Amino acid sequence: xxxxxxxxxxxxxxxxxxxxxxxxxxxxxxxxxxxxxxxxxxxxxxxxxxxxxxxxxxxxxxxxxxxxxxxxxxxxxxxxxxxxxxxxxxxxxxxxxxxxxxxxxxxxxxxxxxxxxxxxxxxxxxxxxxxxxxxxxxxxxxxxxxxxxxxxxxxxxxxxxxxxxxxxxxxxxxxxxxxxxxxxxxxxxxxxxxxxxx
Amino acid sequence: xxxxxxxxxxxxxxxxxxxxxxxxxxxxxxxxxxxxxxxxxxxxxxxxxxxxxxxxxxxxxxxxxxxxxxxxxxxxxxxxxxxxxxxxxxxxxxxxxxxxxxxxxxxxxxxxxxxxxxxxxxxxxxxxxxxxxxxxxxxxxxxxxxxxxxxxxxxxxxxxxxxxxxxxxxxxxxxxxxxxxxxxxxxxxxxxxxxxxx
DNA sequence: CTTACTAAGTTAGCGACGCAAACATACGGG
DNA sequence: CCCGTATGTTTGCGTCGCTAACTTAGTAAG
Numbered sequence: 501x502x503x504x505x506x507x508x509x510x511x512x513x514x515x516x517x518x519x520x521x522x523x524x525x526x527x528x529x530x531x532x533x534x535x536x537x538x539x540x541x542x543x544x545x546x547x548x549x550x551x552x553x554x555x556x557x558x559x560x561x562x563x564x565x566x567x568x569x570x571x572x573x574x575x576x577x578x579x580x581x582x583x584x585x586x587x588x589x590x591x592x593x594x595x596x597x598x599x600x601x602x603x604x605x606x607x608x609x610x611x612x613x614x615x616x617x618x619x620x621x622x623x624x625x626x627x628x629x630x631x632x633x634x635x636x637x638x639x640x641x642x643x644x645x646x647x648x649x650x651x652x653x654x655x656x657x658x659x660x661x662x663x664x665x666x667x668x669x670x671x672x673x674x675x676x677x678x679x680x681x682x683x684x685x686x687x688x689x690x691x692x693x694x695x696x697x698x
Numbered sequence: 699x700x701x702x703x704x705x706x707x708x709x710x711x712x713x714x715x716x717x718x719x720x721x722x723x724x725x726x727x728x729x730x731x732x733x734x735x736x737x738x739x740x741x742x743x744x745x746x747x748x749x750x751x752x753x754x755x756x757x758x759x760x761x762x763x764x765x766x767x768x769x770x771x772x773x774x775x776x777x778x779x780x781x782x783x784x785x786x787x788x789x790x791x792x793x794x795x796x797x798x799x800x801x802x803x804x805x806x807x808x809x810x811x812x813x814x815x816x817x818x819x820x821x822x823x824x825x826x827x828x829x830x831x832x833x834x835x836x837x838x839x840x841x842x843x844x845x846x847x848x849x850x851x852x853x854x855x856x857x858x859x860x861x862x863x864x865x866x867x868x869x870x871x872x873x874x875x876x877x878x879x880x881x882x883x884x885x886x887x888x889x890x891x892x893x894x895x896x
Numbered sequence: 897c898t899t900a901c902t903a904a905g906t907t908a909g910c911g912a913c914g915c916a917a918a919c920a921t922a923c924g925g926g
Numbered sequence: 927c928c929c930g931t932a933t934g935t936t937t938g939c940g941t942c943g944c945t946a947a948c949t950t951a952g953t954a955a956g
Contacts (some may be wrong), residue, residue: 664862
């Protein structure tokens with residue numbers, strides 16, 4: 501794989517997704533060009549269409565991989581402390597925010613897709629699973645079932661808060677927060693929305 | 699102004715902004731085409747460039763007018779109940795959510811702009827003023843000064859929540875809420891984040 | 897009223913991009 | 927060994943954003 505320039509790339513699909521990810525970070529979800537991703541991957545501009553239907557399909561693939569990564573980070577955060585530890589909620593929020601800051605371009609992309617992706621089963625499944633993680637942590641905290649209506653509602657509220665915080669910061673609508681302010685904020689929210697015990 | 703086809707449009711700039719707004723709602727913030735806006739306004743495809751520097755500049759104008767509208771709705775909501783009435787917080791949130799639902803396209807646009815708009819003074823001033831409205835209502839509720847640190851923090855938390863809720867719903871990441879669920883949610887959040895008295 | 901300047905349109909055209917068609921090359925199973 | 931299929935390449939079409947050069951309308955001065 502080193503120097504011999506094979507006619508067939510071998511792993512073009514993955515290479516393109518990675519190149520697109522970089523470009524989206526550099527130029528934003530709309531500013532990037534497919535042609536440039538091809539140049540990075542070392543193929544012609546028509547090559548991607550052997551692996552993707554069109555531009556939207558490529559974006560979808562980038563989204564999918566990003567979603568899996570985000571979910572991974574959330575899982576890690578949820579498992580970093582034992583069930584019931586109040587720190588879990590804060591850590592979960594920090595993981596989400598951390599991802600948004602590390603990959604603002606794809607983060608925006610994931611949550612800024614237009615209607616034609618709404619009925620994408622794979623994506624929906626992943627965001628549902630993200631919601632489930634939040635619900636599980638919140639339910640553990642409240643010592644009730646994750647299926648409990650109240651738990652789900654509070655989990656959703658928590659998600660809304662963190663999600664909104666990410667976007668407002670990314671968009672520069674608010675002055676950036678120091679780590680301390682944000683910690684305080686997260687702590688306040690966590691205890692406000694999620695009671696210490698049911 | 700009726701049937702005489704003037705060579706000069708007269709109010710082309712405003713007409714274009716309005717046409718763009720419609721198209722953004724129909725095709726999304728990225729899907730629209732300038733040429734189509736020209737057709738709607740009844741001018742050639744080169745005409746817009748007498749009023750706007752480029753596409754980004756047009757979007758900026760659409761954003762600006764949308765921001766003013768949103769701020770107007772928020773002001774109305776804040777004034778619908780007397781200072782101190784707990785309903786003010788809920789109404790404010792509903793106004794924000796209502797705008798996002800009524801104009802999802804421009805709402806996404808307003809908060810999805812890439813970095814080149816971050817240093818736009820006019821836009822920043824408007825979003826600051828929106829934040830001020832929230833802070834004022836929250837401070838009234840808590841019977842403290844709007845400049846109080848705690849008030850501003852809680853106002854921001856409230857904004858985050860409502861903002862995140864809007865996007866998650868717009869993006870179809872969650873199942874849509876019935877008006878009742880949303881009311882309950884808003885009420886719960888409002889009382890959680892904003893204590894009845896200081 | 898004429899004249900000259902400017903604002904605000906027009907047409908024509910360039911260059912880039914997304915995408916499709918037709919062709920070329922490598923791999924892999926009978 | 928051979929053929930089918932997957933995966934590349936080259937070529938080209940249509941569209942779009944934007945510019946240049948020209949035309950028309952309004953306005954202010956003499």
